[in-house]
Amino acid sequence: MSYQQLETILHPRSVAVIGATANMTSFGYSYAHHMVEYGFKGPIYFVNPNYPEILGVKTYPSVRDIPDQVDYAISCVSASQVIGVLEELAEKGVKGVHLFTARFSETGRKEAAELEQSVLKLAREKGIRLIGPNCMGVYHPKAGISFGYNLPKDSGGVGMASQSGGGASGFVHMAAMRGIRFSKVISYGNALDFTECDYLDYFIRDAETKIIILYIEGPREGERFFEMLRSAAKVKPVIVMKGGRGKAGSRMTTSHTASLAGSFRIWEDLLKQAGAVSARDFEELADLAVSFTYLPALHGNRIGVIGGGGGPSVIAAEACEEAGLDVIPIPEDMREEISRRGIPIWDWISNPVDLSIVGGSGITDIDMLRLMGRHPDFDALMVNMNEWVLYTLAYDERYANLVNQVKNYISVRDECGKPFAMVFGEQGLTADNHGDWHWKVLAEARSHLINAGVAIYPTLHRAATALNKVREYYSRDREGYQGT
Amino acid sequence: MSYQQLETILHPRSVAVIGATANMTSFGYSYAHHMVEYGFKGPIYFVNPNYPEILGVKTYPSVRDIPDQVDYAISCVSASQVIGVLEELAEKGVKGVHLFTARFSETGRKEAAELEQSVLKLAREKGIRLIGPNCMGVYHPKAGISFGYNLPKDSGGVGMASQSGGGASGFVHMAAMRGIRFSKVISYGNALDFTECDYLDYFIRDAETKIIILYIEGPREGERFFEMLRSAAKVKPVIVMKGGRGKAGSRMTTSHTASLAGSFRIWEDLLKQAGAVSARDFEELADLAVSFTYLPALHGNRIGVIGGGGGPSVIAAEACEEAGLDVIPIPEDMREEISRRGIPIWDWISNPVDLSIVGGSGITDIDMLRLMGRHPDFDALMVNMNEWVLYTLAYDERYANLVNQVKNYISVRDECGKPFAMVFGEQGLTADNHGDWHWKVLAEARSHLINAGVAIYPTLHRAATALNKVREYYSRDREGYQGT
Numbered sequence: 001m002s003y004q005q006l007e008t009i010l011h012p013r014s015v016a017v018i019g020a021t022a023n024m025t026s027f028g029y030s031y032a033h034h035m036v037e038y039g040f041k042g043p044i045y046f047v048n049p050n051y052p053e054i055l056g057v058k059t060y061p062s063v064r065d066i067p068d069q070v071d072y073a074i075s076c077v078s079a080s081q082v083i084g085v086l087e088e089l090a091e092k093g094v095k096g097v098h099l100f101t102a103r104f105s106e107t108g109r110k111e112a113a114e115l116e117q118s119v120l121k122l123a124r125e126k127g128i129r130l131i132g133p134n135c136m137g138v139y140h141p142k143a144g145i146s147f148g149y150n151l152p153k154d155s156g157g158v159g160m161a162s163q164s165g166g167g168a169s170g171f172v173h174m175a176a177m178r179g180i181r182f183s184k185v186i187s188y189g190n191a192l193d194f195t196e197c198d199y200l201d202y203f204i205r206d207a208e209t210k211i212i213i214l215y216i217e218g219p220r221e222g223e224r225f226f227e228m229l230r231s232a233a234k235v236k237p238v239i240v241m242k243g244g245r246g247k248a249g250s251r252m253t254t255s256h257t258a259s260l261a262g263s264f265r266i267w268e269d270l271l272k273q274a275g276a277v278s279a280r281d282f283e284e285l286a287d288l289a290v291s292f293t294y295l296p297a298l299h300g301n302r303i304g305v306i307g308g309g310g311g312p313s314v315i316a317a318e319a320c321e322e323a324g325l326d327v328i329p330i331p332e333d334m335r336e337e338i339s340r341r342g343i344p345i346w347d348w349i350s351n352p353v354d355l356s357i358v359g360g361s362g363i364t365d366i367d368m369l370r371l372m373g374r375h376p377d378f379d380a381l382m383v384n385m386n387e388w389v390l391y392t393l394a395y396d397e398r399y400a401n402l403v404n405q406v407k408n409y410i411s412v413r414d415e416c417g418k419p420f421a422m423v424f425g426e427q428g429l430t431a432d433n434h435g436d437w438h439w440k441v442l443a444e445a446r447s448h449l450i451n452a453g454v455a456i457y458p459t460l461h462r463a464a465t466a467l468n469k470v471r472e473y474y475s476r477d478r479e480g481y482q483g484t
Numbered sequence: 485m486s487y488q489q490l491e492t493i494l495h496p497r498s499v500a501v502i503g504a505t506a507n508m509t510s511f512g513y514s515y516a517h518h519m520v521e522y523g524f525k526g527p528i529y530f531v532n533p534n535y536p537e538i539l540g541v542k543t544y545p546s547v548r549d550i551p552d553q554v555d556y557a558i559s560c561v562s563a564s565q566v567i568g569v570l571e572e573l574a575e576k577g578v579k580g581v582h583l584f585t586a587r588f589s590e591t592g593r594k595e596a597a598e599l600e601q602s603v604l605k606l607a608r609e610k611g612i613r614l615i616g617p618n619c620m621g622v623y624h625p626k627a628g629i630s631f632g633y634n635l636p637k638d639s640g641g642v643g644m645a646s647q648s649g650g651g652a653s654g655f656v657h658m659a660a661m662r663g664i665r666f667s668k669v670i671s672y673g674n675a676l677d678f679t680e681c682d683y684l685d686y687f688i689r690d691a692e693t694k695i696i697i698l699y700i701e702g703p704r705e706g707e708r709f710f711e712m713l714r715s716a717a718k719v720k721p722v723i724v725m726k727g728g729r730g731k732a733g734s735r736m737t738t739s740h741t742a743s744l745a746g747s748f749r750i751w752e753d754l755l756k757q758a759g760a761v762s763a764r765d766f767e768e769l770a771d772l773a774v775s776f777t778y779l780p781a782l783h784g785n786r787i788g789v790i791g792g793g794g795g796p797s798v799i800a801a802e803a804c805e806e807a808g809l810d811v812i813p814i815p816e817d818m819r820e821e822i823s824r825r826g827i828p829i830w831d832w833i834s835n836p837v838d839l840s841i842v843g844g845s846g847i848t849d850i851d852m853l854r855l856m857g858r859h860p861d862f863d864a865l866m867v868n869m870n871e872w873v874l875y876t877l878a879y880d881e882r883y884a885n886l887v888n889q890v891k892n893y894i895s896v897r898d899e900c901g902k903p904f905a906m907v908f909g910e911q912g913l914t915a916d917n918h919g920d921w922h923w924k925v926l927a928e929a930r931s932h933l934i935n936a937g938v939a940i941y942p943t944l945h946r947a948a949t950a951l952n953k954v955r956e957y958y959s960r961d962r963e964g965y966q967g968t
Contacts, residue, residue, distance in 0.1 A: 102840070106794075107832050150922070164795020166840065170872030177912060217798060243798035246805035251813065251834060280806075281799050282872075283943050310590075311648020314701060314727035315765050321730035322764075329735065348591050350735060356586070356650065388654030426910035428661060428942065431931040434924055438634070439913070447915040458912060459767050 002198040003205050005129050009096030010140055010184055012072035013042045016092075018063060018085050019076030020046035022054050027100060028076040030149070032057070038153060040144035045070065063088035070094045074137060079103045079112065082119055082133075090126035097123070099133035105190055106134050120192050135189025136165030139172060139182065142208075147187060148172065156181020158289050159209030161188060161199035163217045163243065167282060171215075175286045179450040180293055183208040195220040197228055204232045211292045212236055213285060217243040226270050233275030237292040237473055241279045242267050275476050277469050287457055287466040294455040295419040298471045300379030302328045304372030305352035306365045307384030307423070313352040316384050316423075316460050323464035324471075327351055331377045338363060338371070355386075366408045373416030380419040380467060383409050384460060387425055387442055406445045410452045421467055422449060426458045486682040487689050489613050493580030494624055494668055496556035497526045500576075502547060502569050503560030504530035506538050511584060512560040514633070515621075516541070522637060524628035527552065547572035554578050558621060563587045563596065566603055566617075574610035581607070583617035589674055590618050604676050619673025620649030623656060623666065626692075631671065632656065640665020642773050643693030645672060645683035647701045647727065651766060655699075659770045663934040664777055667692040679704040681712055688716045695776045696720055697769060701727040710754050717759030721776040721957055725763040726751050759960050761953050771941055771950040778939040779903040782955045784863030786812045788856030789836035790849045791868030791907070797836035800868050800907075800944050807948035808955075811835055815861045822847060822855070839870075850892045857900030864903040864951060867893050868944060871909050871926055890929045894936045905951055906933060910942045 015035060021028035028048070035044045036055050045066045046059040053059050060066050063073075063085060070092040077085055082101055089097060104116035116133065123130050131137055136147040142155045148169035158180055162168035165187040172185055183206060186199055196219050203212040212232065219225040232238045244250045245267070271278045277292075279285045303325045305316050317327045330338075330351050339346035345361045353368040372378045413420040424446060427439060449456055457463035499519060505512035512532070519528045520539050529550045530543040537543050544550050547557075547569060554576040561569055566585055573581060588600035600617065607614050615621055620631040626639045632653035642664055646652035649671040656669055667690060670683055680703050687696045696716065703709040716722045728734045729751070755762045763769045787809045789800045801811045814822075814835050823830035829845045837852040856862045897904040908930060911923060933940055941947035 107829075109832070162795065164793065164798070166793030166870070166873050167795025167799070170792075170796070170870065174872045174909075177914065177917065215795060217795075243795060243802070245802050247811075251801075281803065281943065281945060282796075283945075308654075309648065309650030311646065311651025311699060311701075311727060312654070312766075314648070315651070317735075318727070318729045319765065327731075345591075348593070386650070386654065388657045424912065425658075426912040426942070428908065428910040428930055428940065429913070429923070429927045430661070430934060431924075431928045433661065434927040440915075440918060443913045443918040444915045446912060450914055456912065458910070459765065461765060461767075 002129075002194060003202050005095070006194065006198065006202045009072055009129060009131070010138065011143060012095070014045065014069060014071050015040060015042065015145070016045040016047060016063065016066060016070045016073040016089075016094075017076065018047045018073055018089075020048050020051075020054050020059060021076075022051055026076070029054075031074045031076060031100065031147075034146040034148075035144070038141065038144040038146045042071075043068065063092060066092060068092075072096050072098070074098045075101045077101060079115060079133075082115075083122060086119065086122050086126065086128060090128060094128055096129045096131065098131040098135070098137035099189075099192075100135065100137060101132070102134035102189070104133050104192075116190070116192060123193060130193035131186060132189045133192060135163075136168055136187035139169070139185040141182065147185075152176045152181055154181055155183060155208070157183060157208070157210035157293060158213060159183045159203040159206060159211070160185040160213040160215075161196060161203065162186070162213075162215040163188060163191065163196075164215055165189065167215055171282050171285060174282065175289050178286060178290050178456060179453065180286070180289050191220045197221050197224050200225070200228050200232060200238075204228075204235060210236060211289060212238045213289060214238065214240045215243060215285070216240065226274055229271070229274040229276050233476070237288075238276045239279055239285060239288045239292070240271055240276045241281070241285050242271075275473070277473055283462070284465070287462050288469060290455050290457070291466045291470045292473075294453050295421075295467075295470055296417065297474045298380055298419040298467065299474055301325045301468065301471055302377060302379045303382055303467070304328075304369070304375075304378040304380075305382045305384065306369050307352070307355065307382075308386035309356035310354050312384055312386050313354045316352045316382070319460035319464040320382070323461070324468040325380075325464055328377060331375055334371055334375050334377075352384075366405075366412065369409070369412050370415070373412050373418055378418065379471075380421070381413070381416070382421045382423065382463060382467070385422060385424040385445075402441055402445045403448055406448045410449070410454060413454065419467065419470070420454065421463045422454050422456045423460050423463045424449065424456045424458070486613075486678060487686050489579070490678065490682065490686045491690075493556055493613060493615070494622065495627060496579070498529065498553060498555050499524060499526065499629070500529040500531060500547065500550060500554045500557040500573075500578075501560065502531045502557055502573075504532050504535075504538050504543060505560075506535055510560070513538075515558045515560060515584065515631075518630040518632075519628070522625065522628040522630045526555075529554065547576060550576060556580050556582070558582045559585045561585060563599060563617075566599075567606060570603065570606050570610065570612060574612060578612055580613045580615065582615040582619070582621035583673075583676075584619065584621060585616070586618035586673070588617050588676075600674070600676060607677060614677035615670060616673045617676060619647075620653060620671035623653070623669040625666065631669075636660050636665055638665055639667060639692070641667060641692070641694035641777060642697060643667045643687040643690060643695070644669040644697040644699070645680060645687065646670070646697075646699040647672060647675070647680075648699055649673065651699055655766050655769060658766065659773050662770060662774050662940060663937065664770070664773050675704045681705050681708050684709070684712050684716055684722075688712075688719060694720060695773060696722045697773060698722065698724045699727060699769070700724065710758055713755070713758040713760050717960070721772075722760045723763055723769060723772045723776070724755055724760045725765070725769050726755075759957070761957055767946070768949070771946050772953060774939050774941070775950045775954045776957075778937050779905075779951075779954055780901065781958045782864055782903040782951065783958055785809045785952065785955055786861055786863045787866055787951070788812075788853070788859075788862040788864075789866045789868065790853050790856075791836070791839065791866075792870035792873065793840035794838050796868055796870050796873075797838045800836045800866070803944035803948040804866070807945070808952040809864075809948055812861060815859055818855055818859050836868075850889075850896065853893070853896050854899070857896050857902060862902065863955075864905070865897070865900070866905045866907065866947060866951070869906065869908040869929075886925055886929045887932055890932045894933070894938060897938065903951065903954070904938065905947045906938050906940045907944050907947045908933065908940045908942070
């Protein structure tokens with residue numbers, strides 16, 4: 001039932017923003033802005049007694065003054081006003097309300113927690129479903145609904161439910177810069193009505209969602225959650241980040257979303273048993289979203305690596321091994337082929353392929369990558385852009401060729417069809433070097449890669465760790481989802 | 485003795501580049517270029533029979549044709565020519581030779597290893613000291629000597645010896661973007677003559693060097709190395725990254741610099757016993773260089789954290805705890821002070837300070853940071869810029885204020901004098917968003933921080949891990965260095 005209700009709420013025919021305002025420092029402005037900016041197609045109603053219109057949209061003194069039905073409402077009023085607003089919205093036939101409004105049970109105060117329970121009781125009586133309170137609500141680009149500025153207006157296959165609003169909007173942006181797009185993202189805060197289980201069930205059934213991401217501080221329905229997770233992980237990758245793992249984190253989650261954390265070790269075990277993929281921070285969540293979006297199934301751990309001279313090759317080998325991948329030696333028949341071609345370093349070259357060895361030898365790093373791509377002993381490939389070194393070379397040597405080099409990598413990936421990871425460092429640019437052409441060339445190369453759907457990671461360790469988690473995921477049995 | 489010899493070699497009165505060329509794709513060009521570009525003050529001699537001049541510098545057919553003494557020479561000729569070149573350089577009174585030349589023992593071939601030994605024998609006979617072979621050599625900005633393009637021309641307190649050349653030049657650049665500057669960096673490859681111990685001893689004695697960084701694949705003199713490390717760590721922080729930790733890495737180091745790796749676990753134990761700081765990759769090396777350069781001594785693990793809403797605060801708490809820091813609750817007397825000020829959230833606010841709670845409460849995150857800075861229970865402070873969220877807010881709200889906000893952070897740091905870490909994500913910019921003004925504003929803020937000597941880290945986990953390693957370092961006894 002929750003699935004159908006959420007589906008309806010996520011596709012409203014009309015939306016009201018209660019507490020919309022023209023004050024740009026307020027979230028009441030942001031939500032009003034987003035309804036216009038992201039192009040919601042149906043009627044939009046703003047409610048605020050102090051404005052006749054906001055952003056060119058007619059604004060009503062109260063919900064009762066709205067001339068038509070309201071399917072979905074965003075509440076930006078203060079906690080004390082929520083009961084009144086819900087009463088009025090009920091008269092307008094509202095199906096779902098996003099309570100951006102905070103200062104409920106997360107304060108740890110008795111009266112606030114009691115008010116929260118009264119809100120729930122009233123919503124149940126009136127047949128209104130609630131997202132939140134104390135949350136950013138919905139980012140659903142296809143419907144023209146957003147919770148943040150500058151988020152992509154196009155859609156993709158990643159669905160997310162997050163107990164943190166700042167985390168969710170920051171994450172959407174962080175992942176978007178790596179090419180990820182989203183089906184729906186729901187920040188759900190205190191989970192007063194819809195719980196993590198309802199959102200998880202929704203994303204499992206939602207055909208648009210191919211990968212599910214959850215940021216959870218404390219589940220409302222723990223047993224049902226793990227049972228559902230077990231079924232979920234059989235049909236789609238589910239990536240879970242648990243907030244409130246330690247002592248301080250647990251203390252924090254209580255004041256953040258009124259959740260009780262529980263032991264993280266138990267969580268990790270349960271996640272593993274359920275077949276979900278665990279992430280420890282937002283960066284790793286992004287790495288995993290990239291991995292499951294762009295990589296085909298990975299069924300073995302034998303990896304071929306190129307990129308960089310000796311030192312970076314050594315560190316690449318360490319990173320892969322420490323993550324659980326096997327940097328196998330060059331297979332004998334491949335070595336023989338290199339020898340037959342008359343390459344003088346045939347007996348010396350190894351995996352990872354050391355760029356300082358292949359230089360001038362008659363075989364290139366791309367040739368080596370292609371050979372590893374064709375050879376059945378390699379399950380996956382990794383390329384280390386090693387872009388710091390590029391910056392310390394003269395223009396003529398490598399930069400002029402950078403986009404071509406990147407296209408060569410992409411062609412090898414397309415030819416062999418194997419899981420292919422690219423390590424491409426991120427740069428903390430300062431005002432001095434922001435305009436430097438080297439970084440513009442790197443940005444161009446990055447765009448080529450992202451447009452071609454290449455999985456890019458900022459460091460060797462992060463790439464290796466993500467690849468191995470993908471491998472672990474695909475090593476499990478998967479079946480259909482029956483629901484719970 | 486090695487110290488004096490290295491000191492002389494690093495301050496040559498004249499330099500010759502043997503195998504200099506006008507072919508820009510060759511390192512023979514690079515080294516010639518750098519001698520001119522980085523402004524070496526003494527006479528520069530290029531040697532190549534095919535050019536009358538290169539880059540405006542007179543070029544001699546052979547070493548014998550150079551009219552004067554040569555203190556230091558860079559050899560870019562092929563391995564087979566090295567013996568002849570050394571004979572000629574000996575006649576010119578050369579003190580030290582950097583053998584960029586490779587294809588010696590690192591090939592794993594008998595003849596190449598034998599040639600290497602002949603080179604060493606000849607050098608010993610002639611009293612010539614060797615850096616390398618198979619390495620990038622010296623970056624010594626104060627002397628106008630460099631091994632890479634686009635490296636800083638100004639100096640700083642970090643000295644580095646690295647068995648990897650690509651790693652060293654990439655690292656210098658990576659760290660430079662975070663504000664780090666170097667005294668001397670020496671990439672030493674096969675360590676045929678000067679070993680890791682000679683470089684370590686040099687950096688311990690070198691007054692210009694405040695922090696020592698070592699990238700080592702396999703020490704030539706293991707026992708002496710750990711003995712020296714123990715003394716070194718008592719006078720300056722020594723940060724060590726071991727290449728060749730695992731199976732594949734060990735295989736790689738053999739072909740990279742002809743080193744035998746040994747067990748990493750033994751290494752880790754020995755490093756710990758010696759009081760050195762261990763790093764696992766170049767990114768962590770940079771984090772630690774930043775930490776020891778910018779942070780005062782850290783003697784406790786109790787940290788106060790601000791920045792971001794609830795989710796990022798929870799994750800900040802996890803990251804700190806998982807690294808070994810203690811995110812203590814707000815001390816009672818501090819809470820009472822907040823209460824006395826009439827702040828309504830006095831009983832609810834916690835550490836980390838959740839930005840979504842303080843908003844509109846009458847106390848700001850900066851106020852909270854200042855209170856924690858003043859309170860004796862906090863040993864260190866951390867600020868999470870949480871810049872992803874900034875991007876998803878409207879201009880008027882936060883961006884206009886960003887540089888001011890950053891200045892406020894800096895003033896709190898200066899006021900309290902405590903170790904202060906800033907988490908400021910790095911961005912992998914694409915061609916589409918490279919010109920976006922948001923990132924330019926972030927670049928400006930970053931410049932302010934770096935110019936003020938603030939320790940910046942790209943992620944919460946990296947910041948917390950680095951801080952705790954600094955704490956561990958300062959928890960050890962330190963005395964003077966007697967040498968070994």
